[in-house]
Amino acid sequence: MIASSNALAAERVPAANTMNRDTPAIDIRNVSCRFISPDGKATVALRDFTMSVAQGEFCAIVGPTGCGKSTTLSLITGLLKPTVGEVRIMGEPVNGIDPRIGFVFQSDAVFPWRSVLHNVAAGPLFRGKPKDAAYALAEEWVRRVGLNKFSNHYPHQLSGGMRKRVALAQTFINSPEILLMDEPFSALDMQTRTLMQDELLQLWSSQSGSVVFVTHDLEEAIALADKVYVLTARPATLKSVYEIDLPRPRVMSEVRYEQRFIDISRKIWSDLREEVQMT
Ligand SMILES: Nc1ncnc2c1ncn2[C@@H]1O[C@H](COP(=O)(O)OP(=O)(O)OP(=O)(O)O)[C@@H](O)[C@H]1O
Numbered sequence: 001m002i003a004s005s006n007a008l009a010a011e012r013v014p015a016a017n018t019m020n021r022d023t024p025a026i027d028i029r030n031v032s033c034r035f036i037s038p039d040g041k042a043t044v045a046l047r048d049f050t051m052s053v054a055q056g057e058f059c060a061i062v063g064p065t066g067c068g069k070s071t072t073l074s075l076i077t078g079l080l081k082p083t084v085g086e087v088r089i090m091g092e093p094v095n096g097i098d099p100r101i102g103f104v105f106q107s108d109a110v111f112p113w114r115s116v117l118h119n120v121a122a123g124p125l126f127r128g129k130p131k132d133a134a135y136a137l138a139e140e141w142v143r144r145v146g147l148n149k150f151s152n153h154y155p156h157q158l159s160g161g162m163r164k165r166v167a168l169a170q171t172f173i174n175s176p177e178i179l180l181m182d183e184p185f186s187a188l189d190m191q192t193r194t195l196m197q198d199e200l201l202q203l204w205s206s207q208s209g210s211v212v213f214v215t216h217d218l219e220e221a222i223a224l225a226d227k228v229y230v231l232t233a234r235p236a237t238l239k240s241v242y243e244i245d246l247p248r249p250r251v252m253s254e255v256r257y258e259q260r261f262i263d264i265s266r267k268i269w270s271d272l273r274e275e276v277q278m279t
Contacts, residue, residue: 023091025178025210026053026076031085032235033071044235045071048085051229051238055177058204058211060221062268063231063239064276069214072236073180076212077101089178099127102176102209106183108163110155110170117142117151120169127174141169145199161192165199172203179204181213185220197224197252205249218272222246222264223255230271233278240271 033046045068053059061069074080075087078094087094089101103109110119121138125131142151145165155163164185171179184200185193201224204211215221221228222244230239246260255261 020091021055023055024052024088025055025057025090026051026212027086027088027091028052028072028075029086029088031075031082031087033068033075033080034083046075046082047235047237049231049237053178053210053212055210056208057227058213058225059227059229060213060215060225061229061231062215062218062221062272063236064233064272064278065216067231067234067275068236069231070182073103073182073212073214076178076180077103098178099174100177102171102174102179104164104167104171104179104181104184106186108155108167110163110166112155115152115154116147116158116166119155119166120173123170123174137173138169141173144172144203145169159192160188161196164188164192164196168196168199168203172207175207176209179209179211181211183215184213186216193220194252200224201248201250201252218269219256219265222261222268223250223252228268230268231275233275239275240268242268 028049028051031046031049032044035043035045037043049068049072051072061072063069071080075082076089076094078096078098089098111122114122117135117138120141121134124134124137129137139151142148145168147162147165147169150158150162155166158166185196188196197220213221213224225244228242228244230242231237232239242264244264246255246258246264
């Protein structure tokens with residue numbers, strides 16, 4: 001496996017909680033997950049799967065289609081319970097929806113009837129922040145994601161990339177300790193996608209959260225992550241973990257052309273290809 005440098009990790013702001021820094025943000029231990037359909041047919045999505053995400057770490061999950069990647073995220077959120085095994089968040093067993101967890105999915109989760117500013121303010125308002133403070137914070141986040149000129153626009157008046165920026169602002173405004181992302185940029189064109197990846201890395205490096213990023217795109221996984229988890233074909237179990245020693249900060253439009261990146265891609269792809277060919 002490849003050694004890690006984690007060059008920027010030491011510069012990030014420490015997590016604002018009293019927990020031991022060595023406690024994993026996410027600890028999935030020997031988890032299996034089986035679905036029973038109404039006609040009684042069983043589907044085993046995950047089998048004896050183990051994964052540990054450190055505080056502040058950026059992990060990506062890749063694997064063949066339908067292997068169980070999204071199921072892994074559902075287990076972390078508590079929306080699903082494992083059939084066997086245990087999932088811990090910040091050292092505690094998962095117990096219902098956790099406000100420390102933020103999500104960004106492939107589809108936009110913006111409210112179509114609210115303007116950009118109102119969309120971004122929704123989270124803090126929902127969490128009980130006073131109105132003035134919530135809107136002041138929302139204005140700051142709208143500016144941070146470069147949408148200040150579009151603050152009063154509605155989602156249907158925005159491009160796909162702009163809506164994704166709204167989604168990032170909506171999520172980061174809550175300073176999530178854990179950020180779960182399921183194919184968040186897959187609907188975007190290549191150029192917009194590259195810009196959004198850069199923005200994601202900038203936002204992430206300014207906060208202390210851990211990220212689990214599910215993607216079909218191996219290059220995206222390598223470019224973004226500290227660690228790439230390769231899952232087997234269904235029922236998914238952990239095939240291998242690669243630590244990505246590319247220095248940070250990384251520039252998405254350049255990193256893919258570095259020889260080290262190409263070497264890592266080749267190595268992981270030879271692992272992943274065996275699984276993809278089975279599906
Ligand atoms: N609620 C459910 N009930 C029954 N089967 C389910 C349920 N959720 C997922 N599955 C099945 O579990 C398996 C894993 O699904 P999952 O969505 O986790 O895969 P994935 O790796 O994210 O897929 P993709 O790469 O296509 O997005 C699939 O066979 C899917 O049909």
